[in-house]
Every structure is written in C-alpha cells, then in structure tokens.
Amino acid sequence: MNPLSSADVAPEPSSPQLVVRTTLLGTVLDEHPAALLRLLPRTAPLAWVRRGDGLVAWGEVARVETRGPTRFADAEAAWAALRSRAVVRDDVDLPGTGPVAFGSFAFEEGSEQRSVLVVPRVVVGRRGRTAWITTITTSQTSAGSAPTLAPVPTLAHVLEDVEPVTAPGTVTYSQGAVADEAWTDAVEQAVQQIRDGRLDKVVMARDVQARTEAPIDPRWLLTRLATAYTGCWTFSVDGMVGATPELLVRSEKGLVTSRVLAGTIRRTGGEEADLARAAKLAHSSKDLEEHEYAVASVAEALAPFCQSLNVPETPFVLHLPNVLHLASDVTGVLCTRGTGSLAAQAGSASPTATAGLVGPSGLVGPGSTSTSAGSPTVTPPSSLTLAAALHPTAAVCGTPTPVANDLIRALEGMDRARYAGPVGWVGGDGDGEWGIALRSASLDPEDPHSARLFAGCGVVAASDPAAELAETEAKLEPMRLALGAEPVGSD
Ligand SMILES: C=C(O[C@H]1C=CC=C(C(=O)O)[C@@H]1O)C(=O)O
Numbered sequence: 001m002n003p004l005s006s007a008d009v010a011p012e013p014s015s016p017q018l019v020v021r022t023t024l025l026g027t028v029l030d031e032h033p034a035a036l037l038r039l040l041p042r043t044a045p046l047a048w049v050r051r052g053d054g055l056v057a058w059g060e061v062a063r064v065e066t067r068g069p070t071r072f073a074d075a076e077a078a079w080a081a082l083r084s085r086a087v088v089r090d091d092v093d094l095p096g097t098g099p100v101a102f103g104s105f106a107f108e109e110g111s112e113q114r115s116v117l118v119v120p121r122v123v124v125g126r127r128g129r130t131a132w133i134t135t136i137t138t139s140q141t142s143a144g145s146a147p148t149l150a151p152v153p154t155l156a157h158v159l160e161d162v163e164p165v166t167a168p169g170t171v172t173y174s175q176g177a178v179a180d181e182a183w184t185d186a187v188e189q190a191v192q193q194i195r196d197g198r199l200d201k202v203v204m205a206r207d208v209q210a211r212t213e214a215p216i217d218p219r220w221l222l223t224r225l226a227t228a229y230t231g232c233w234t235f236s237v238d239g240m241v242g243a244t245p246e247l248l249v250r251s252e253k254g255l256v257t258s259r260v261l262a263g264t265i266r267r268t269g270g271e272e273a274d275l276a277r278a279a280k281l282a283h284s285s286k287d288l289e290e291h292e293y294a295v296a297s298v299a300e301a302l303a304p305f306c307q308s309l310n311v312p313e314t315p316f317v318l319h320l321p322n323v324l325h326l327a328s329d330v331t332g333v334l335c336t337r338g339t340g341s342l343a344a345q346a347g348s349a350s351p352t353a354t355a356g357l358v359g360p361s362g363l364v365g366p367g368s369t370s371t372s373a374g375s376p377t378v379t380p381p382s383s384l385t386l387a388a389a390l391h392p393t394a395a396v397c398g399t400p401t402p403v404a405n406d407l408i409r410a411l412e413g414m415d416r417a418r419y420a421g422p423v424g425w426v427g428g429d430g431d432g433e434w435g436i437a438l439r440s441a442s443l444d445p446e447d448p449h450s451a452r453l454f455a456g457c458g459v460v461a462a463s464d465p466a467a468e469l470a471e472t473e474a475k476l477e478p479m480r481l482a483l484g485a486e487p488v489g490s491d
Contacts, residue, residue: 015078016062016138018086018119019148020428022097025124025131027155033230034223039124039158042165045218046102046120047236048425048433049226053128054233055096055425059121061136064101071105071115072388079117079384083428087139092132095252096125099136099428103384104237104437105421107392108409113417116238117426122153133158165220169213171483176207176452177414180469186411187465193407194461201293202398202407205456206472207414210441210483215448221441221482228321228488229478233424233435240418242440243478245320245327248390248422249302250433251383256302256332261318262294262395262458263287263326266474278317278324290458291315291326297394297401298330303342305381305389306332322477334380382430387422396420396436396456417442419454439478453479 029035029052036049036056046057062082066074083099090098100123105115123134135152178186183206190202218241225243226234232243247259265281267274281287299311309332318327335341381389397420398404408416419442424434444450455475457468481488 015081018082018099019137019139020086020088020099022090022092022132022134023152024092025133025155029126029131034226036126037222037226040219042163042217045236047222049234051230053126055123055125057120057123060118061121061138062119064117065114067114069109075117076384079426094127095431097132100425102237102425104240104418104423106418107416107421111415111417166217167220167485168216168483172211174209176209178206184465184469187459187468189411190407190459191463199403200399201290201394201458201460202404203396203456203458204412205454208453210451210453212449216443216451224482224488228481235423237423239443239445240423240437242437244435244438246436246438248434248436249383249386251386251431254334256334258298258330260294260298260328260330260395261325263291264471265324267323281324282317286460286462287326289460293399294393294395295328301390302332305334306342307335308333309342323474382426383432383434384426387434391422441479
C-alpha cells in the first residue's frame with residue numbers, strides 16, 4: 001500500500017488541497033462495453049470509455065474554465081497547482097488512478113465557448129481485469145494537521161443511487177447554422193482557393209440541430225455509442241458527448257501514441273462490397289493526400305517532444321459501423337533528461353537522428369523540420385501540453401494550419417465550440433488520453449431537449465462539394481443512432 005504522499009512543490013495558496021484515495025474494487029464489473037457507464041448519474045456524467053475499459057466519474061470538487069489563446073496553458077497551470085498540493089493514497093497505481101481531471105477544449109481560440117477541466121468527486125476505472133474507485137475531496141484542515149481521507153463507497157452503494165436511464169423519445173432534426181446549399185457553396189469556394197494554390201487542405205464542418213420529445217439523458221447516448229462503436233472512445237465532459245475514432249494523444253510512462261484519421265468512404269453494410277470499398281479507399285489518391293497532410297501535422301507537432309518517432313509509411317483501413325477511414329498510428333518515445341528531441345537531433349545531423357522516423361511520401365517529415373524549436377526537453381511534457389501542441393491537426397483544420405484556420409473562420413459560418421477540440425483526461429503525473437471531439441454533440445445546458453450535432457470533412461483540390469456533404473451525413477450517423485430508439489448491437 002502506498003503511503004500518504006504530498007508532492008514537494010511550493011503550495012499555491014489560492015487552489016484547494018485535493019485529498020485523493022484510490023482502492024481496488026472488489027466487485028467484478030461485467031464484460032459489457034457499457035458496464036462502467038451504468039454506474040453514472042444522470043447529471044453531469046464524465047466518461048472516457050473504450051471496449052469496456054476507461055474511466056467514468058461524477059461530482060465536482062474543482063472546476064477550471066478557460067478561454068482564448070491561453071486556454072490550454074491556463075488549464076495546465078491550474079491542474080499543476082492542484083496536483084502539486086494533492087495528498088494521494090493510491091493502492092492501485094495504474095494510468096487513471098490517483099488524481100484525475102476531465103477536460104474539453106474549444107476548437108478555436110476566438111470561440112464564445114468556454115474550455116473546461118473538471119476534477120470529479122468519484123472516479124471508477126477499469127483496465128482489463130483490474131477495477132478501482134477513487135474518491136477526491138478537498139481538505140479544509142489548517143496547515144500542519146493531517147487531512148482526513150473520505151470513506152470509499154462500495155459499488156453497491158454507487159448503484160443504489162443510480163436513477164433509471166430514460167429515452168429521448170421522438171427526435172426532430174433541423175438545419176444548423178448554415179443551410180446545405182450555402183455549405184456546399186462554401187466548400188466550392190474552399191476547393192477554388194486550394195486549386196489557386198493558397199493552401200493544400202481545409203476541413204469544413206457543419207452542424208445539425210436535434211430536438212427531442214423527452215429531456216436528453218446523456219447516459220442513453222453514451223450507452224448506445226459505447227455498445228455500437230466499441231472501437232471508438234466514448235466520452236462525456238461538461239455536456240460534450242460523443243464516440244470519437246480519433247485519438248489525438250495518449251501519453252503513458254514516456255510513450256506517446258496518436259491515431260490519425262483522414263480519408264473516408266461510407267460503408268454499404270454488405271461485407272464483400274465493403275471490402276471492395278476498403279480497397280478503393282486505400283488506393284484513392286484524393287484520400288491518401290488528405291491523410292498524408294494529417295499524419296505530417298501530427299509528426300511535426302510531436303517531434304520536438306520525442307527522442308524517437310515511428311510514422312507508418314502507409315495507412316491501414318479502419319472499419320467503423322458507418323464508415324471506413326484511412327488510419328495511421330503514430331508512436332513515439334518522449335525525451336527524458338539528457339536525450340534531445342528529434343528536431344534538435346535533426347539539426348545536429350546525427351546519423352541516428354531520424355532512425356525510426358519515416359515521413360509520409362511527398363511531404364516534409366518532422367525529422368527534416370529544422371525550424372522546429374529543438375532544445376532538449378528535461379521534464380516530460382504532460383498529456384495536456386502534448387494535446388495543446390498537436391491541436392489543431394490537419395485532420396480537423398488543414399494545411400498550412402494558419403491559412404486553413406483563417407479560411408474556416410471566413411467560410412464555415414459557425415462557431416465550432418468544443419467540436420473537433422481535444423477531449424479526455426489528465427492524471428496526477430501528467431499522463432492521460434485526449435481524443436478529438438468528433439462524432440459528437442453538444443447538449444444545451446439551458447434546454448435539455450436540444451443538442452447540436454457536428455460533422456466535417458477534409459477538402460482538397462479533388463473534392464466534390466456534394467460528395468463532401470454526403471460524407472458529413474455519414475459522419476452524423478453515430479449521434480443520430482445515439483439519439484434513436486431502435487436497439488443497437490456491437491460492431
Ligand atoms: C472532421 C471529421 O473527421 C475527420 C476525421 C476522420 C476523417 C476525416 C475525413 O475523411 O475528412 C476528417 O479529417 C469529423 O468526423 O467531423
């Protein structure tokens with residue numbers, strides 16, 4: 001059993017002291033992909049779940065709200081202050097045990113939408129056969145006296161308080177910020193700008209409004225998403241709900257992973273026809289081009305933090321129930337004390353500098369990006385720092401990033417709010433997992449009958465606006481299914 005420990009960093013007088021206790025859960029959770037989600041209360045559920053593993057949480061002992069260009073840095077500083085003073089007893093010591101904060105960040109620095117980090121009161125987690133429960137309280141004790149650990153609830157106690165999940169009833173959909181025709185016009189203009197050479201790729205998104213007969217119970221959506229989209233990360237943070245297939249970054253004990261997606265084709269439902277479509281996607285020059293930009297943006301953003309990086313040369317085809325995607329898993333080893341970053345190594349022209357680093361064909365790989373700031377990193381960056389550095393990737397913004405971002409502002413006609421922004425969790429040691437908030441909806445805090453669904457797609461020179469509109473419809477399917485009534489099976 002780990003002793004009570006408090007990090008030896010100077011206390012930050014303005015932030016409360018967290019008292020955190022993690023213990024093993026004696027009760028075995030069943031194998032259903034939504035088993036963890038069944039523990040959640042109706043109000044403000046927090047979740048990050050995939051294939052039955054992950055974290056669910058509720059209650060709120062601290063909340064950080066940030067905005068604007070410093071939204072990531074401010075959240076990071078607040079979390080650093082909280083975790084540095086935390087008193088922690090962790091009997092399990094796995095990723096996701098001990099102190100945890102859930103976050104959801106606005107896509108755009110000029111967004112009206114707040115970005116949030118929430119420190120929950122109770123977290124239940126599972127990794128394989130191990131399940132645990134963490135309680136977090138804030139200490140009210142005066143300096144010098146020992147903080148009291150909260151009693152740990154049993155699973156039976158937790159389940160006693162769970163209200164039944166309710167269905168949303170009939171759902172009606174209506175146009176979002178931009179009508180379909182105006183949206184395809186905007187895509188047409190984007191294609192023209194690409195053909196004129198102003199940029200290589202831009203991701204254009206749209207929204208759809210859903211209105212439900214009964215108030216939306218987020219657990220209805222989460223359970224259905226986790227059951228049908230088992231390969232995706234089902235998330236819920238501060239009203240942002242979805243099942244994303246795209247992992248922006250996972251940072252665990254010095255290793256980083258990012259699942260990059262770009263390039264899409266709708267599934268037909270028939271196995272043989274889908275295999276033919278997968279082959280078509282894998283050879284589509286338009287989709288491969290879209291994908292290469294996205295992989296390059298991730299590799300470039302990670303290079304300054306990594307001593308080695310593996311960038312697959314060719315994507316694989318990821319099968320989801322609604323669509324097929326081109327996918328690449330980029331992995332890396334973070335710099336530690338004494339090991340310089342890839343970017344720095346590339347600058348020094350070391351023969352081993354780019355070992356294991358394969359740039360996507362035809363694009364500038366990170367190993368040759370000598371302009372990246374490449375000073376050796378001594379403290380491994382937190383997962384939130386990495387997410388901030390990666391955001392926005394070319395899977396949700398475009399190439400070059402600033403030009404694409406400007407074009408999105410000029411043409412898209414809506415505030416993306418937290419759609420396509422990082423969503424996930426960060427732990428007490430900075431490790432964590434952040435997805436890109438895709439295949440998602442934002443629940444209206446003022447009106448429980450209302451949700452805003454989002455979808456976007458990568459536009460390149462060869463894009464056809466009508467086909468891009470159809471692609472957004474395919475990407476809206478998971479959330480339409482989540483709001484539906486018919487039974488769902490797993491993929
Ligand atoms: C922007 C979205 O998807 C991105 C992720 C995968 C494939 C994409 C594409 O093929 O366009 C997009 O880059 C979305 O789902 O809203």
